Amino acid sequence: MDVSSKIQDARLRLVGPEPWSGRRIAGESALALPLALVAAGVTRLADGGLVLPALVALAVLALSPLRRRFPSSVLIATAALSGAAAGATLLLLVVACSAGRRIAGAGKALAAFCAAFAGYLLALLLTESGGGPLLVISLFSALFFMVIAVVPGLASRYWYQRRTLLQTMQERNAQLLRERAMVAGQARLRERQRIAQDMHDSLGHQLALISVHTGALEVDPALTGRQREAVGVLREASVAAMHELRAVVGILRDGVEAPEHHTDEAQRAARGTAGVEPLVAAARAAGTTVELRETGEPRQLAPASDHAAYRIVQEALTNAYKHAPGAPIGVELRYEPDALVVEVVNGPAAGPPPNEVVSGGQGLTGLHERARLVGGMVHTGRTGDGGFRVAGVLPYGAPEATTFVDAADDFRQQPSALPPGDGGATGATGTGRHQAGRHVGWDVDLNVAERELAMSSRSRAGGVALGCGIAFAVVVLLAVAAGVGLFFLAGSADKAMIxxxxxxxxxxxxxxxxxxxxxxxxxxxxxxxxxxxxxxxxxxxxxxxxxxxxxxxxxxxxxxxxxxxxxxxxxxxxxxxxxx
The missing domain is CATH 3.30.1450.10 (Beta-lactamase Inhibitory Protein; Chain:B, domain 1)
Known part of the structure; x- marks a missing residue:
């Protein structure tokens, strides 16, 4: 190995593999120069010469930048220098703090501090003029070294380990949340694909049969004009239901709307507020008394809000047909300055409802969720005369523009998991099995995060308690040692002074x-x-x-x-x- 390689290797050992930045050079200089001046000044006052203070200052300038690269060696050397020259005591405090956080392993740190104390005591005994009892000098040296080096080193080590532990726990918690979110997303995607397949296989087949049979029935010459009109309404409803089923299956399977080439502009408009009037007309044709009112100046809605308004009217009319047959229905669209209010109110049922009403119990819950997703809200409940009212408030713009949060639909208030056999009750606010099932993945993630953060808080509290206990033990030890030293010094003073x-x-x-x-x-x-x-x-x-x-x-x-x-x-x- 040539001389240049040896020089390069020595430089790497001294400064490390990465070159020092200008900021680090400035910081080290700003620390080393004051330490050297203090060391030279204190040594000058104690010695009275010029050579020793200059040597001590040079030693401080050399040791201070190396404390990060060689923490153990610099700690031992600085302790010996402090024992020989009191001016280096401030450097010992700085080096002890640095060594406490940089020496890997408690055993190595203990060995390094013990060796540093041995060097400090040896240098002190060698430079002590006149000598003295070894036990007394060792006692006071240990007390001084503990205050100047051991306590700062322990405090620095505890603080650094606590900060590292907190950062590690935060990173681990974030990683766990990301992994759980990915697992929950995959589970939801698989479930949505399964539901989409079931809907396509079962509902698609049934709707196709309805469409074929009603188409054949519509051309039956035995039907009257009114009957043929009613059959036509059924056929159109089945065809529209097939288009909507295809769109829903596409959303469940792929997470996106179905391709638009299956639906023209007129069909898309018919599924918004423009389709409310045909819904009312179809209800009237079926023999139901329905009144439609529009107030305010009509305004353009966002597509999602427009479709939500259509769904609110459609679901409210369907519920009225099922649970209050023959009752009059009022439909109102109010264009308020900041939102569209959709209200459907039906009167009490004219007679007892049918014995068998096919209902999944999820329609109103779906309305709550749909309105929440577009930034609106839905209220459902009984009226004073025994009827039923469904009212929705939908913003005109995008969901980010206005946010209405119904307390019943706030996912943070949903249960984290449903107990076995408990589907949840559906009340006036519409919170039920479907709503809880929709958000169960989110709730599990949130509860896991809360548990992780609670564990992190408990770990931090335990770390703080441990650190306080160590600090308290050190303070008690120092107090006892100081008391013993003062008592011994007072007794010695009585034997030596007059x-x-x-x-x-x-x-x-x-x-x-x-x-x-x-x-x-x-x-x-x-x-x-x-x-x-x-x-x-x-x-x-x-x-x-x-x-x-x-x-x-x-x-x-x-x-x-x-x-x-x-x-x-x-x-x-x-x-x-x-x-x-």
């Missing part, structure tokens, strides 16, 4: 036993390194060095009191400051 007034009260020449009885023994880590830093001790004497309860004139110096004993007496006492 007031300046007490120093003045002690006189040279007093017995050693009396003086030592008044003073603490100084056997604590706080006084470690103090003896030998002041003026030379008297020959053959043993000295006790204690700290002052007052602070010195400089943050680098510590005021101390020294008591020297010889031959059982206090032969010297001095007050001076030493550098820590």
């Amino acid at each position: 007031d300046p007034a007490e120093y003045k009260d002690i006189k040279v020449g007093a017995s050693e036993q009396e003086v030592r009885g008044r003073l603490p023994d100084g056997d604590t880590f706080l006084t470690t390194g103090l003896p030998g830093k002041g003026p030379a001790e008297p020959a053959g004497s043993s000295c006790l060095v204690l700290m002052s309860s007052e602070v010195g004139d400089s943050v680098r110096t510590e005021p101390v009191f020294r008591f020297c004993f010889k031959d059982g007496k206090l032969i010297e006492k001095q007050s001076y400051e030493v550098e820590r």
Whole structure:
């Protein structure tokens, strides 16, 4: 491998397979430069020189951009640098947050943070001037490292994993909904094809027989003129029913309207508001009293709304024939400013209805659905005199222009599934078996989505509770450690400090036993390194060095009191400051 390949390989290892964008370079520079300046400034205050702050700043500039590419190595190196130079502490916090979210696996993260703490403690012990008890230094180092590195790393790791989990759950939920929608769509398509085949095989055959027989009966010379006219009405109705059946079968089978070449413009218009008058005329010819009224200025309707108006009148007349034979019927078309109102009202039945009335019970439900699909609504119910009223409100324009939503037809209020044996009741609002069956696929999808989102919410709540529990445990641990440390520090301070007034009260020449009885023994880590830093001790004497309860004139110096004993007496006492 030549030198250029080695250089290229090293560059890829450092920056990664993708080149840095200008935005990333600017962001890394904006982060690394302030960290380097802070590190240099803090080190300068603590050391007083220029070389060490410059080296620390260069190290920070080098480690900061590499924290994403090598999270474990940079964490360990930064921890060791922080132990040797306090100025790199802020970088340690940033690197710990980055390592917490980027180190894969809890075991690797634990090993990396433990190695980082070991490096931090080792560097601290090697650079500590004067030394001290290892247990005390380790305790305070662990406390400090936990606050600066471990807690931010845990918080960053928890936040990143929670965000990743939520994104994964949302993607999975969206995928499940798409799959369920596809499965439901395929099931509906198969069912529609089956229904279309059944309608074509059964109803098509029966209507063809009716058309043939009524055609033959119409030319029978034995019929009177009125009878021949009635037979002609039946033949025309059967032919129209065959055309409509063909269109419905095409919609069920292919999801589109039947080809228009089977129906001319006059036939299409006859299935809209223009066909209402022939419907009324056919009803009158059958001997039913029907009154047709049109009010307002007629306006052009959208094809779907126009056909819905025709179907409302047709279904209402059919119901009146079945359930109230002989009752007068009123049909009204009111062209309101924003919608067409179609109203069909029949009076009470003149006599008892026939014993056997063939009815599927789905006509009114179909009207509700048809009106809803075009943005309108249908109301059905009894009148005060015992009759029945069917009224529909249909917009003039496309369904998106105006939306009327009947509460009974709102698919969000439909049951997600029908219980076995329960077809649903059909009341004044027309909600029944057909309506529930039509929307059962949607309801299943919506309920599944709601359950998925509820599970996601519970998972988020559990994650938040777990994170809060971890944070609470860390805070309790820190509080206990801080309490123990403060208690230990207070006890050590009692063994190492005296007031300046007490120093003045002690006189040279007093017995050693009396003086030592008044003073603490100084056997604590706080006084470690103090003896030998002041003026030379008297020959053959043993000295006790204690700290002052007052602070010195400089943050680098510590005021101390020294008591020297010889031959059982206090032969010297001095007050001076030493550098820590």
